Amino acid sequence: MADAAPRIIDIAEHALSRPFPLRVRAWDGSEAGPPGAPALVFRRRRALRRIMWRPGELGLARAWVAGDLTVDGDLYDALDLLSGVLWDREERPA
Structure with a gap:
């Protein structure tokens, strides 16, 4: 079952409280997000783990x-x- 990309989009939109602006292509071949947008390609599950453990720029950079x-x-x-979207999230009051 290839459904990692829609799940990643759901998690990102929940965390950001706004639509995720990029497409996501996952290791399982699934793809989701706005048509025509650049795609974040998660080549391995490990990329998602890195981002979840260190949200923001550090996790993205490590992945x-x-x-x-x-x-x-x-x-x-x-x-x-x-x-x-990351900077907007950091500027929003809690």
């Missing part, structure tokens, strides 16, 4: 450097979209 997470599409567009 990227390890080769567990890549971007399909324009890297700068993906980073711009992602940083916008």
